[in-house]
Amino acid sequence: MNPEKVVFGFFILLALTLNVGFVFGDIDDAAHHHVWEFVAVFVVNAIATILKLGDRTQMGAVLLATSLVAMLQLVAASVLWTIAAHGTQAGLTPSVLASIVSLAAGAVVANVVSVVLLIIETVMLRR
Amino acid sequence: MDSIFFLVFRRMRAPLLALVVAYTLAVCGMVLIPGRDADGNLWRMDFFHAFYFVSFMSTTIGFGEIPREFSDAQRIWVTVCVYGTVIVWIYSIGSLIALLQDKTLQRAMEERRFGRRVRAIREPFYLVCGYGQTGNVLVRALTDRGQRAVVLDNDQERIDLLKLENLHEFVPALTADVRRPDNLLLAGLRDPRCAGVLALTSVNDVNLKVALAAKLMQPRATVICRADSHDVEANMASFGTDHIYDPFDTFALYFATALQAPCLTLLYDWLGNMHGGPLTEPIYPPAKGLWVVCGYGRFGKALYKHLADHDVELVVIEAYPERTGTPPGRWIEGPGTEAETLEQADIQRAVGLVAGTDNDATNLSIVMTALALNPGLFTVVRENNQLNEELFNAVGADILMHPSSIVANRIRALISAPLLMEFINYARHEDDAWACQVVSRVVAMVLDRTPEVWEVRIDAEEAYALLQLRGQGVVATLGDLLRDPRDRGLALPAIALMHRRENRRALLPNLSVRLREGDRILFCGRSGARSSMLWTLQNTHALTYVLFGSSPPRGLVWRWLMRLWGSDRRRAGHGGRGDS
Numbered sequence: 001m002n003p004e005k006v007v008f009g010f011f012i013l014l015a016l017t018l019n020v021g022f023v024f025g026d027i028d029d030a031a032h033h034h035v036w037e038f039v040a041v042f043v044v045n046a047i048a049t050i051l052k053l054g055d056r057t058q059m060g061a062v063l064l065a066t067s068l069v070a071m072l073q074l075v076a077a078s079v080l081w082t083i084a085a086h087g088t089q090a091g092l093t094p095s096v097l098a099s100i101v102s103l104a105a106g107a108v109v110a111n112v113v114s115v116v117l118l119i120i121e122t123v124m125l126r127r
Numbered sequence: 128m129d130s131i132f133f134l135v136f137r138r139m140r141a142p143l144l145a146l147v148v149a150y151t152l153a154v155c156g157m158v159l160i161p162g163r164d165a166d167g168n169l170w171r172m173d174f175f176h177a178f179y180f181v182s183f184m185s186t187t188i189g190f191g192e193i194p195r196e197f198s199d200a201q202r203i204w205v206t207v208c209v210y211g212t213v214i215v216w217i218y219s220i221g222s223l224i225a226l227l228q229d230k231t232l233q234r235a236m237e238e239r240r241f242g243r244r245v246r247a248i249r250e251p252f253y254l255v256c257g258y259g260q261t262g263n264v265l266v267r268a269l270t271d272r273g274q275r276a277v278v279l280d281n282d283q284e285r286i287d288l289l290k291l292e293n294l295h296e297f298v299p300a301l302t303a304d305v306r307r308p309d310n311l312l313l314a315g316l317r318d319p320r321c322a323g324v325l326a327l328t329s330v331n332d333v334n335l336k337v338a339l340a341a342k343l344m345q346p347r348a349t350v351i352c353r354a355d356s357h358d359v360e361a362n363m364a365s366f367g368t369d370h371i372y373d374p375f376d377t378f379a380l381y382f383a384t385a386l387q388a389p390c391l392t393l394l395y396d397w398l399g400n401m402h403g404g405p406l407t408e409p410i411y412p413p414a415k416g417l418w419v420v421c422g423y424g425r426f427g428k429a430l431y432k433h434l435a436d437h438d439v440e441l442v443v444i445e446a447y448p449e450r451t452g453t454p455p456g457r458w459i460e461g462p463g464t465e466a467e468t469l470e471q472a473d474i475q476r477a478v479g480l481v482a483g484t485d486n487d488a489t490n491l492s493i494v495m496t497a498l499a500l501n502p503g504l505f506t507v508v509r510e511n512n513q514l515n516e517e518l519f520n521a522v523g524a525d526i527l528m529h530p531s532s533i534v535a536n537r538i539r540a541l542i543s544a545p546l547l548m549e550f551i552n553y554a555r556h557e558d559d560a561w562a563c564q565v566v567s568r569v570v571a572m573v574l575d576r577t578p579e580v581w582e583v584r585i586d587a588e589e590a591y592a593l594l595q596l597r598g599q600g601v602v603a604t605l606g607d608l609l610r611d612p613r614d615r616g617l618a619l620p621a622i623a624l625m626h627r628r629e630n631r632r633a634l635l636p637n638l639s640v641r642l643r644e645g646d647r648i649l650f651c652g653r654s655g656a657r658s659s660m661l662w663t664l665q666n667t668h669a670l671t672y673v674l675f676g677s678s679p680p681r682g683l684v685w686r687w688l689m690r691l692w693g694s695d696r697r698r699a700g701h702g703g704r705g706d707s
Contacts (some may be wrong), residue, residue: 035174043151050144054137082175 011048012118015070016111018044023105028094033101041104042074059121063114070110077103131235138226142219149215153181153208162198170195185212237301238313244299245315248275253542254314254321256305256337257328258285260513260531261353265325268539270295277314279305306336308344316345323349325538331359338368351541353534355425372537374530379429382507382526383437384555386414390562395551397569398580398651399540406575410525412505416478419444421463421493423451426483426509442472464492466500479505487515494522544582546649550625553634565635569651572620578651583608583664585646592667594644603674605648606638612662612669615676619659621652
């Protein structure tokens with residue numbers, strides 16, 4: 001019963017669940033994608049990435065890589081959202097929302113890989 | 128490489144986490160807590176403006192309450208956040224700075240940088256272990272000649288001094304214990320461009336370890352060591368160390384030669400020292416009479432052994448005979464610094480004195496006392512520390528012996544002109560009159576500066592033009608090399624000291640000997656003679672001028688034209704020199 005592993009696994013899985021939750025629904029309907037959930041996805045992914053830093057094993061390196069990919073997608077999505085909502089005349093149009101959600105969907109894939117790797121690591125260790 | 132990154136990442140985890148959590152709380156709070164806009168309606172911040180505000184709040188920039196003035200509820204939350212986020216930022220930045228200053232990290236980065244610089248060296252280089260007085264002189268000598276060196280030393284101060292020195296080439300240096308093989312490997316021991324390893328520390332065992340490591344891991348490199356214990360020297364020789372220099376033995380042999388052959392010693396001084404200084408005066412240590420030797424340590428023993436062979440009357444003064452042992456002949460116990468002990472040793476009728484202890488103050492005191500008692504004494508004094516140079520120059524001794532510079536000069540001569548050592552060894556068999564002749568020739572040529580000594584090897588790299596013409600059947604002689612390529616009637620101010628062909632050596636060779644591939648010739652001359660000779664060796668036009676008196680046409684067009692006009696004319700003009 002390793003508290004560090006619990007926290008680690010918790011955040012990785014939470015990142016995936018929140019992410020999938022955000023992406024669900026019509027891709028261009030603003031009512032289906034709330035900004036609060038997006039914020040939660042962003043923050044939890046950031047925490048998960050930070051927790052993965054500093055692991056010297058091969059598995060740790062690949063996990064960090066997947067997290068960085070997810071963060072990249074989410075940062076792109078948040079920049080797009082901010083610029084569309086505050087920097088343009090038209091505001092947040094459905095097409096921009098569609099782009100944001102597709103970027104988040106990409107992050108979902110990265111998170112899935114992350115979780116799969118975590119499962120593999122757990123199964124291999126088998127204690 | 129990875130270790131540095133991982134170290135940084137690991138240590139930054141806690142600060143980064145704290146930062147993310149603090150920002151999240153602050154931003155979420157700002158978004159949730161309502162404010163009032165200009166008309167009094169409820170207004171909520173969106174995430175973008177909240178993030179914007181929290182950013183400049185937490186980094187203490189503080190533009191103000193943007194975009195609208197805050198309600199009191201918002202202000203309460205901002206107050207809490209200010210303390211939270213600013214402290215978290217300071218903590219993060221502080222951690223990062225402390226991390227960057229971490230000794231382990233710094234050391235890891237320094238080693239990486241050093242390894243990278245060593246790998247970037249594209250020419251043959253020498254690995255110098257030990258940057259004391261010998262290493263200092265040698266590295267300067269090497270870099271002045273354009274050779275690369277890599278330096279390792281245990282003492283951080285010495286490496287810092289090296290970094291401040293104004294050297295001709297860049298010398299990568301690292302503070303490291305040279306006894307550890309991984310440090311030697313980092314410094315490029317296994318690199319195929321490592322031409323030689325010089326073990327110059329002041330501890331014999333460390334030099335031994337370095338020599339061992341070098342011989343095992345890089346058998347092709349030349350290993351040159353300094354040692355002053357006969358056991359260690361024998362040990363080093365047993366596994367094939369290429370050159371071992373014992374400063375005391377070297378000096379003792381030099382001194383013994385000086386007693387018998389002053390001209391040869393003078394020649395050796397001139398040729399062996401750094402080029403460009405003023406010519407030194409000859410020394411004539413008295414060969415007959417009583418010599419007083421103060422100090423029977425390694426130096427005293429070496430000197431005693433060599434002088435005893437030459438029938439010189441010796442008396443030894445030693446302060447600690449229980450530590451050093453006693454000589455077979457006459458000896459007196461005492462420090463030698465006061466008049467009483469010296470008088471006991473008959474200083475009044477002595478012709479020479481050697482102050483050879485390992486303490487500079489003692490040596491200086493001995494010389495001063497002895498000169499007061501017997502002003503006509505020939506004094507030899509040993510200088511241990513370069514820092515006391517001024518004092519030793521002022522005391523007025525006839526020969527100043529500095530162990531480190533002896534080793535350094537030998538090694539320098541070995542590296543720059545290996546034939547010089549052979550020349551000196553062979554010249555020792557000649558009589559002093561021969562040496563005096565050479566000395567007068569050198570003086571006539573260089574006037575008042577020490578001559579430059581260089582070696583020429585007849586091969587494709589150093590004598591390109593020579594071999595090219597030889598391929599066409601034209602043979603050059605040694606005398607041709609000594610002609611000025613600007614005016615073939617004049618001779619270069621240079622003397623051919625030795626000519627070596629395979630295993631046959633000729634001192635002061637005949638100038639009409641024909642040069643063959645693989646020959647090696649040792650020259651000495653005034654500065655500038657070498658570069659002129661390089662023209663003759665490397666440039667076919669200069670060589671043909673020197674050989675025949677006129678150059679063939681350059682370039683394809685002219686040659687074609689010449690062929691068209693008068694090939695017979697050309698052939699007739701170059702009649703004399705042989706096609707063989």
